[in-house]
Amino acid sequence: MSATSRGRIPAELLSFFRSIGGHSLLIKGDAGTGKTTLALQLIEELAEEQPDYYMSTRVSDEALYRQFPWLEEKAKRNQVLRMGRAFLSKTKIKLPHDPSSDPKLRVAKDLLRALGTSDSTRVVARSELLKLEGQIEAGDIGREGALIKPELDEETMILDIGAILPELELAYDVVEVNLPKKTFMVLDSIDALAERYGFDPQRIMSTLQTDLVEKTGANITYVMETSAKNIYDYLGDGVVRLCNEQDDGRRVRELVIEKLRGQRVDRWKYPFTLVDGRLRVFENYWLKMPDEMEKHASVPDPSKESVSTGNPSLDQMLIGGLPRGSLALLEIGEGVPQECVRALEYVLIADFLSKRRGVVWFPLFGINYVVLERHMKRLAGKDNLPFLKVLDKDSEITKGFDFVSVIEGSDATQDLRLNNLRYLLSSAQEPFLSVLGFDALESAYGPDLLPQVNVHMEAMKRTGSVVLAEATSDSASLKQLGHRAHIHLKLESLAGTVMLCGQKPHTPYHYLDFEGVKDKITPELVPLV
């Protein structure tokens, strides 16, 4: 399984469980928020260092077994362990001195090892468990509640006679047989187990905390079926809450690290997705433009009526790229780094240039022309650079750069006149692309810019070319552009993580994964579902 398809969980959680001593973690959240998925991925990540024990109160869950194929085998193993333990306790089998002398007993030896026999020299403290069982036997604890559905068939249950809390007793046995290695245990869910037993989850947590976590050094994760703060938050060493909210009809999932005792937590809130049934948190990836660009591989246009954005992932999100003769708006929210915007611009522009199509660019943010020239030569090829025209008012700065065109800067209707641009781009093919940074245009031409630019935009649309308007949340033109645009995309920062979403068409949030891509500027879009 690849690193991406395994999902990704916060490094803080893994460090927490790897640090010295035992630790307990409470994973809380409403139904369907990914609690079990997180717990099982923790087991996977720690599998090579810490033998695991997954105790589940669920009925068999085929969807879970498909996502975690090893789980079904472990569930069967646990059931065999439980039945075997009960059987052996009833029949009181003792092994001969050398079990390898009889092949039939070798299998029994493994089972007995798994159940904790007299030949084991390491033991787990059981004082709190015995105290709890004593109180149950005395009838001192228990709460009125609904009837329960038994987990095992009666034959198996009969074999288990004498075990008051068979699931917990088996857990102790498993921890014991794994010593001196630290066992990583998951109880899913602590609420259901407590309901089955008929007393408060607090009793189970405090018993295991003392015997297994503190005295034996085991790691325990409890899954709890509620997201509300409660008294159980104080009993564990760590609390993680999985939240599922909605924002303008889009799902927003957040993993919140409420506490991790003894662990440094640099980041306490992560947006995450459950795409393909795996939990993957989105990191705050600070995009740094590579010094050396890789050549952009031209992306075929999705159809005769549309052009590619240069990013197949983005074309798919838009259900077929940018329609010819359209206005697309890229809205940039607060806290979005310029590098993210620049990466999207570069890829779109490079794709047009590589197809020998003309591009006119009035940048939203200031550009270093030396760097731009170097980057575009690598991305689109030196021979295609003449098809790019960057518009700038300052003739002194633009000297020596053939791809920069000086404009008057007093009347946008004249400066952006299509015939003028066709003259500048006479050797280029159509459709053209114009990329217009509206905040910068407003600085140059004043806030009442839209009627002037509108002439250009309408002309571009009528000739089947594409206009990409870029506007921050401060732009005076944003609202009008939002109404007029055929495509409306928005870059937003969610808890410091940059996400892209479609307003038109309406899409979920998508994470821009720059890390996993070869060229480092064409992000894979990962949906937040």
Add this chain to the structure above:
Amino acid sequence: MGDIQQRELFQLIADDYVARILSATYSAPLTIQQISYRCEIPIAMAYRRVAQLEENGLLKCAKEEEGRRGRRIKYFSCAVRSVNLSFHDGAFSLHIDPLS
């Protein structure tokens, strides 16, 4: 039978768990784990109810065995043939017919 004891018995008899326990243990003795399983009662409540029933003479310990880690395992059986609750002349009364 004192008032308090009678009230406790009334409450026990009216309890759903108790009705299940007495029915389940009538034909053969059962351990508390078996009672919990067959009557679908959480184990802690099963222990509590069995203790209350034994204290009030409605259940009795039929036999004992040694279990895992030296624990004593008790089997309980229903100790009554019939329980009749009646209302007569303005008062409730409870008549319990024990099994010999």
